[in-house]
Amino acid sequence: MEPDPAPPPAPITGQEKFRWIMHCGWRGLCPRCGVGRMFKSWLKIVDKCGHCGLDYRFAAPDDGPAFFSLCIIALPLTAIVVWIQVAFEPPFWVHLVTSVPLMAIGTLLPLRPIKGWLVASQFVNRAQEAGTQGLWTRLHGTEAGRSDFDQ
Template sequence: MAGIATERNLQWIFRTGLLGLCPCCGERRMFCCWLKLEEECETCGLNYRFAAPDDGPAFFSLCIVAFPLTFFVVWLQVAFDPPWWVHLVTSLPLMALGCVLPLRPIKGWLVASQYVNRAQEAGSEVLWNRLHNREGRSDFED
């Protein structure tokens, strides 16, 4: 049974995260603009302050796109020794678009993962609740 719940969680994370939907209800968008999260979901009221993807989207984008694309650029240079403008026309746009376009789906995926897995920094829940006068309540209950 645990495998089925995990598989459902993964499907939910990928569906809501990659489409930018609320990870709680799956109804409304979690983004108000390109990479900025809404304050809360208009449908279910989920407050997005729990979300802390930080530099994760940029890291994954660089690892998934920029690192392999660097090999292509080096291969292009070594194999054909093209003039500089070829890299300006091919390598630069591929690198820029390849790293920027996946940022939003990756950030949505990370936020959905944090919500579904109730992820937070170890030992920070008591301090967070004390700072926000929320004794005994989890940050995920809103």
């Protein structure tokens, strides 16, 4: 069993934040303690961290993982598939056997780490929509002047 990683110190630099976000996001770990699980299924985020009790109400990656997966992975793969078609003119069944599975796997596999990175980034950077603090306070019953990040 590997030792529990220490959470990042209170004021950290940009590079340390980036490393912590990548560590937690890639492994699907809680961005506060680095030990508890972030996901309860493939893309479903847990309600609370089982280790430190972090409430994941702040987590709102929305369509971000799909957007980044499509832009970063699907566009280059599409260019490769088009190049193969133009250069070699293979029969249609070759694309069904190779290109379709490559595109599906290439865009679905990175969704979880990307979602983990986005949620960890939201927590580490205390990101929320501008001007929504009062609404969040009323909706979630938190104290005035205190956000979901101050748990």
